[in-house]
Amino acid sequence: MLGMGEAEAAPLLLAAREDGAKTGRAGGGGATWAQTLGNVVVSIVGTGVLGLPYAFRTAGWLAGSLGVAAAGCATLYCMLLLVSTVDCRDKLEEEETEEPCDVLYTYGDLGDKCFGTLGRCLTEILIFVSQAGGSVAYLIFIAQNLHSMFTQLMSPAGFIFAILLPVQTALSFVCSMSSLSPFSIVADACNVLAMAIVIKDDVQLFDHPFANRSAFNGLWAIPFTFGVAVFCFEGFSMTLALEASMAERRKFRWVLSQAVVCIIFVYACFGVCGYLAYGEATKDIITLNLPNTWSSSAVKVGLCFALAFTFPVMMHPIHEIVEMRIRSIGCFHKLSHNVHGAEWLGLHSSRIAVVIILAVVASFVPAFGSFISFVGSTVSALLAFVLPTAFHLRIVGSSMSLWQRLLDYGFLLFGLVFAGYGMFTAL
Structure with a gap:
């Protein structure tokens, strides 16, 4: 649910980052396999899942299921590449220096170790844009669900500026992740409840469910569905932090694989059930298809409330990157030392400005699914496929077999082509 947060957005169910920092990567943190499994699910599953039935409507129920499976397996492979890259890099440095190497917790750290400052900047820019995209999706989701319940009150854009913007501006002053993390857990619980209620309503609507339901709607629809699926497997840059938090790090690959396989199955079932129930009437946010009952309204209100308080968690990596760049400006550094309160005012002003910009962007987005x-x-594909393979080839490329290098180059090329196609179709 945290999306692609960096080190400060480390595991929610057990914050073991400090233990990992003390023991180094070889030791790990204090999280059990069960806690790590919960952390992986919390990090991956987000609001994008509620757009899956619409993606299945676009591609067809069979093509959608295959797209989700392909996106999940590809994401899992590249997540494991990140862990393998760091492990290989650690062993190489320890062999050269005979001393423990620096602990790597973030995606940006790995980018810096592989490609220097340029690698860190590129990685942080992609994380920034990805987190901003997820935050905008939160605003759109909340605004459209509020509008569905209070249609006569105001438009979705009106809800964004009249309600969400003031609330998120106030919450932007909360800088402590520990104060916000309980809301992320509540939001994930609401997501699970929403999925359960949607599936229940879907099944009740089944009447010859495969009649007039396309299994495959053509090759042109596959990239759209695959893009939605990649967005649904968010939390990619949390991989290293999650692995570092685990007490028995050698089991992390097994835990991650089990979690992703289960999520693939749930995503596919959810997408198929939603599309089979509503057919061509499936909306880009499936909760908008729910009937006007008290249970449906309760789900919408719960989701809106939880996501409104999870929005600052999504924004945390963005604020960190922006504030780090502001602090590096010479004149700001001098001003903060010479004028009392200047640093506080400048940094909080930047937080407010970023929230306002994202609210404006959200008000102009025409469709949640698209x-x-x-x-x-675009961005998620670069983060999930291009960077991990580039890092892996950089660190251990010379020691890999020919087929392993070809596989990595295949994922690298696919990520670049897919991101280019996504940008082209959007424009």
């Missing part, structure tokens, strides 16, 4: 497909097809 937007998350665009984010997944």
